[in-house]
Amino acid sequence: MSKKSKTITGVLIILVFLIIGFMSFMDSKIEYVNFAEAKERMRTVEVKGQWLKEKDSKFDGSANTFTFYMKDDFNNEMKVVLDGAKPNNFDVAEAVVAKGKMKDGYFYAKEVLTKCPSKYEADGKEVQQKKGG
Amino acid sequence: MIGKFLVYAFFTTALLSSISYYITHLGKEKYLKAGRLFFHLTAIGILSTAAFLMYAILTHQYQFAYVWEQSNSELQLPLLMSTFYSGQEGSFMLWTVMTAIIGIFLLNYVSKGDRLEPQVMSIFTLIISFLGLILILKSPFLYVWEKFPGEVEVGFLPEDGRGLNPLLQNFWIVIHPPTLFLGFSSLAAPFCFAIGTLMKNRYNDWIKFSMPWLLFSGMILGLGIMMGGYWAYGVLGWGGYWAWDPVENSSFVPWLVIVASIHTMIAQKRTGGYKKTNLVLCIAAYLLVLYSTFLTRSGILGDSSVHSFVDPGYEVYLALIVFISLFTLISVAAILFRLKELKSLNAESNKMLSRESTLFIGSVTLCAAALVILAGTTWPIFQKGTIDAAFYNKMNLPIAIMIALINGISLLLKWKQNDEKRFFKSLIFPLSLAIVVTLGLVYIGVQDFLIALFALASLFTFFVNAELAVNAFRKNKSSVGAYIAHIGIALVFLGIIGSSKYSEEENISLELNKPQDAFGYTMTYLGATPFEDPNNKRDTKYHFNVKIEKDNKEMLLQPVMYYSEYSKGVMKNPDIANFATKDLYLSPMGLVEPEVFSENEMIELKKGEEKTIGDVSVLFNDFDFGNVEMGGAEMQSGNYTIGAKIKVKDSKFTETLEPKIKYTEGNPEYLAAKITGNDTYNFYFVKMSIKGEDEGGVTATIAVVNNKLSSEKPKADETFVITASIKPFINVLWAGTGILVLGFFISILRRRKELLK
Structure with missing residues (x-):
């Protein structure tokens, strides 16, 4: 193979790879949206918001789903069904991020991440707590 | 001070x-x-x-x-x-x-x-x-x-x-971070050699100096990454060992570049080519370490990882940016400054079917994998959101197939030669063995074309390296390291195919003492037993004992769940039964306690709604919050009492009652109300539910318990809910990682010896 044809082959392979990569990339992008936008999109998205603690939440052992209500940052409320148990740190989470898609009027989440920055950033009051407190 | x-x-x-x-x-x-x-x-x-x-x-x-x-x-x-x-x-x-x-x-x-x-x-x-x-x-x-x-x-x-943090309270925190950081730190050495050689403008000997360091980083960083995988798998209960999480990716990307650069360095040693490639790769590997530090430490990926990223503050953010920018600038400047000299370095060999050419193509493929992962990990900076893990799997599968094939092929080729006849002859043995085994795998269920191809490629490189390793062991023991490392990688690939692609998963509800069958095992939940963790006496941890039976053999698995005071939440750890060909993995999901009231005793009512249960009817008027504020501080603290005003009718009387729930730290106590002169029924306020508007707003659930019947009611048992999964051939993966590290170690000994000569 001459040097020129070698270069052309190389460039072609890289190009094909880049195109496939780009297409699959656009396919795998998970956008950050609110519930109103989630309703319009048929694909998997992420919604950040707060767990509405005062509303019904329940772990259904037979289906292995955890159902709760969530309010996104634009105050849209939504029933969320998580495929799995209640996540660790859910009760103290400052914010939760649900990843999934709309299904039959509720948000079916494959995964829920909890954000607890405040937990790690302690405050002065905690320092002065007594032992065991 | x-x-x-x-x-x-x-x-x-x-x-x-x-x-x-x-x-x-x-x-x-x-x-x-x-x-x-x-x-x-x-x-x-x-x-x-x-x-x-x-x-x-x-x-x-x-x-x-x-x-x-x-x-x-x-x-x-x-x-x-x-x-x-x-x-x-x-x-x-x-x-x-x-x-x-x-x-x-x-x-x-x-x-x-x-x-x-x-x-x-x-x-x-x-x-x-x-x-x-x-x-x-x-x-x-x-x-x-x-x-x-x-x-x-x-x-x-x-x-x-x-x-x-209880998530960190296990053995792996003792060795995983030090290993990872030792890997990161040692990578500074090849980087400094690359920049140093550019400063000195002398390109003949630097790879000899940096090779042992590069191998050392490759070994240690690889070891650290695997430990992280085992931590995730064995303790955190994520179910898998790899989740394409930013933190995982950011140590994996430099590792891929290290491996790429090790291979082109070997090519440079033998042929004198690829001088520029090696400089660039050694520099890139360390800059990528700095870049990953920036990604994972600056808080910039705050919303896209299961790892908690703490915002370190503005000064650190800035310092990290200056850190990475400055060293990138130094690197680029050093290369540009020596551009003329670098251009005059002798060109690479031109033979397509030579070992150096295939090594180079292999390195390019490794870098492509690095680039794909880097792009996915970096994306959230530009647009809020994440990249689905499926992207990494989809993209890296063809890359991994290529890497396996190229690895096998390159080892059958000679340096600086184009001996096609000999090459094709040497293909016969490993390729035919690989085809036979792959056909066997297809027969037992590996039906996906790309996966079968991946298995074929991995088996091919496995047999190529096995043959070479055996030969090398007879003659020249010191060169056996590379082959062993490659055998390790081939096993890792095969283990990944088995444990991820052919993993089976099932949700199982285990009622106390009731045996249940899954995956050919009989599982029985025997109840929970508390145990003390010397590192954490504040929380009481529980073993949830599950008896596993198969063919008259019996074993006990003990997944753990406990309420953590630190995290204010329930923490869960899986338990694993390790068999020769597979793992049985039990991940706890939750414990469903029996309901205090049975399903047919309860009615759910909207305000003003009336329902009949048995021979009484109940009308729900309103809640009685007393001084409790909806969603206020008392409710948040979990210590409060609320009531439900109901109107109850039986055959003779109509009476207004107010059963109450008293919460103490979130645990309810149901206070009964009775109709005057009628002891048959107890009325309880079970819960207040706030539903979405479409489902009727706020409701009260009222239980009407017939005292004559309830004493005969069989008591329900608690149910332990787990996700059980089978991970076939995961041992092959772990063995592969160990063999890979061993291969690195032998290679380091060899390069050190060469240097001392």
């Missing part, structure tokens, strides 16, 4: 060492001694700082905010020691210590003979200065009253620390 002073001191001496070495490089040889002296002072300073921090931790000096935040007095020694690096400040400290230790060996190494000492050490100490700068900005020696000014009195000594 001592700690802070030490950090300032070693920051200064590192900078002085860098400057002295740089002046030496410019030609003033007498500054070499100063450079060395300042480096030694820096190393002493860093080790003293670390010793002081460790001392503060071991003696519970809670006046230091870092010690207070990360540890407490009940942690046992190994975990207590690991709080040294469990927080952000400490992990930068660990990185610095590791870099200093590497530096001591590096100086010892470069000061023997003409090994680019001034150039290498001036860059190396500059790196240390930057780590020092970050520690100045993010000091582990801040007092609590400095961290919380105005809130905590000056001189206050907290009684106990806050303790270590």
Whole structure:
């Protein structure tokens, strides 16, 4: 193979790879949206918001789903069904991020991440707590 | 005071060492001694700082905010020691210590003979200065009253620390982070050799010097990554060992570049080509470490990872940006400055079917994998959101197939030759064996085309390397390392196919003492037993005992769940039965306690709604909140009482009642109400439910218990809900990782020997 044809082959392979990569990339992008936008999109998205603690939440052992209500940052409320148990740190989470898609009027989440920055950033009051407190 | 002073001191001496070495490089040889002296002072300073921090931790000096935040007095020694690096400040400290230790060996190494000492050490100490700068900005020696000014009195000594995050309380934190950081730190050496050689403008010998270091980083970083995988798999209960999480990716990307660069370096040693490629790869690997540090430490990926990213504050963010920008700038400038010389370096060999060409193609493929992962990990910076893990799997599968094939092919080729006949002849044995085994795999269920191809490629490279390893072992034992490492990778690939693609998963509800069948095993939940964890006496942990039976053999698996006071949530750990060909993996999901009231005793009512149950009817009027504010502080604290105003009718009377729920720390106690003169029924307020508007707004659930019947009611048992999965051939994966590391180790011994010759 001459040097020129070698270069052309190389460039072609890289190009094909880049195109496939780009297409699959656009396919795998998970956008950050609110519930109103989630309703319009048929694909998997992420919604950040707060767990509405005062509303019904329940772990259904037979289906292995955890159902709760969530309010996104634009105050849209939504029933969320998580495929799995209640996540660790859910009760103290400052914010939760649900990843999934709309299904039959509720948000079916494959995964829920909890954000607890405040937990790690302690405050002065905690320092002065007594032992065991 | 001592700690802070030490950090300032070693920051200064590192900078002085860098400057002295740089002046030496410019030609003033007498500054070499100063450079060395300042480096030694820096190393002493860093080790003293670390010793002081460790001392503060071991003696519970809670006046230091870092010690207070990360540890407490009940942690046992190994975990207590690991709080040294469990927080952000400490992990930068660990990185610095590791870099200093590497530096001591590096100086010892470069000061023997003409090994680019001034150039290498001036860059190396500059790196240390930057780590020092970050520690100045993010000091582990801040007092609590400095961290919380105005809130905590000056001189206050907290009684106990806050303790270590329970997610981190296990064996892996003791060895995983140090291993990873040793890998990161040692990668500074090849980087400094690359920049040093550009400074010196001498390109013939630097790879000989940097090769052992590069192999060492590859081995240690690889080991660290695998430990992380095992941690995720065995303790955290994520179900898998790899989730394409930003933190995982950011150590994997540099590792891929290291491996790529090891291979082109070997090609350079044999043929003299790829000089530029190697310079660029060695530089890129370390810059990628800095970049991943930025990604995972700056808080910029805050919303896209299961790892908790703490925002380190503006100064650290800026310092990290300056750190990475400066070293990128130095690298680019060094290359541009030597562009003319680099261009004149002799070109690569032109034979397509030679080992060096295939090695180069292999390295390019590895870099492609690195690029794909890097793009996915970086994406959230540009647009809020994440990249689905499926993207990485989809993209890396063809890449991995290529890597396996190229690896096998390259080893059958000769250096600088194009001997096609011999090559095709040598293909016959490994390829036919691989085809036979793959056909067997297809027969037992590997039906996916790409996966079958992946298996074929992995088996091919496995047999190629196995044959070579056997031959090499007979003749020249020292060259066996590479083949062993490749066998390891082939096994890792095969293990990945088995354990991820052919993993089966099932949700199982195990009622107490009721055997249930899944995956050919009989599982019986035997109840929970509390046990004490010496590292965490505040929480009571529970083993959830599950008896596993198959063919008259019996074993006990004990997944763990407990309420963590630290996290204010339920923590769960899986348990695993390890068999020769597969793992049975039990991940706890939750415990469903029997309902206090049975389904047919309860009715759910909207305001104003009336329902009949048995021979009574219940009308729900309104809630009685008393002084309790909806969603207010009392409700949040879980200590409050609310009532439901109901109107009850039986055959004779109509009466207004108000059953109540009294919550104590969130646990309900149901206070019964009765109709005057009728003892048959107890009325309970079970719960208030707030539903979405479409489902009827707020409802009250009322239980009507017939006292005559309820005594006969069989009591329901608790149900333990698990996700059980089978991970076929995961042992092959773990064995592969071990063999890979062993291969690296043998190669290091060989390169060291070569160097000493």
